[in-house]
Amino acid sequence: MRMIIWAFVGTDLVGGLLMDTRLPPVGRAIHLVWLFFSLTLTLGFCAMTARAPHVLDSDALRLRTGPLDAVTIPVSALGSVRSVHRSISGHGLRRVPDEEEAVVCSVGSTTHLVIDLKQPILVRLRKGEPVLAKRLYTAANEPAKAAHMLSSSIAEGACMGRS
Template sequence: MLRDLRDWAARRPMTLPEGQLPIPHSSDVRMIVWAFAGTDLVTGLVIDAVLPPAGRAIHLLWMVFSLVLSLGFCAMTARAPHLLDDRNLRLRTGPFRELTIPVEALGSVRVTHGATRGYGLRGVPDEDGAVACTVGSARNLVIDLEEPMPIRMRKGEPVLCRRIYATADHPGEAARLISRSRTGRAKP
């Protein structure tokens, strides 16, 4: 996270492996975290003005920790897009795990809007054979697989998955790109 924050602050370009196309995601979650970081900063300055001098050092450390954590999360998710190449689709969720799907296993991909409670790689409670792989609860892509694929969850037995819910900043463009990858025509 600190490396991503440093690279993001220095405006270093992301270096992606050869032949991999980025699919950005989670800009909505980053905007919320940015808003909380801004509010936290303003509130912290007001609190700092009323604290006795002995408490200001501890409060300053807490503010720096809070801002580094918030901005680091934003940098980490911005610098970890989903990756697509001619062999795999890699759905990434920053610190909350990732999922790699072989391109030949991909079926249909479509845009749909909804939510699945939680974050990271997780099962969808009301749908057997479905998992969600998102930073937040919002989802806007549905990926149906040609054949069920076993997916290992953090806890419990692997799930035989037929459908994967994900998110992308531009879901229509992402769906077209992923669909074209099945025929070997994935280009930006």
């Protein structure tokens, strides 16, 4: 979606500047102000939908949804992870419509990873009641790499638990 918006920014800028050469001097000032606000809003949209990176350290996994929200999961609560492509309408941190104990954590409607938890965690949503989640759906730029990193972290946690 952002790539299409970036294409519109480019064509809008070139077209707007070409159109500005054809306008009378009085109309140029108004048109440049319009062009400035149009580009500012478009670029603001692109910035708003940019993914903030998820963070995995030795203690917790922090899943982020850009400027919308985030959820922190203790590594000890992670059960398994798999790469699954799914579309769940909406954006931000929200419930999965057909699963009682599942939450989606993504900027858009597309998700790439499913994280099953050993123990449920309380997830506070912006809208609605908190959910005791046993499964999380999320998006990643490189789903296979993210799944591998999470699986490695889960395996390390299991090994440390046996020591």
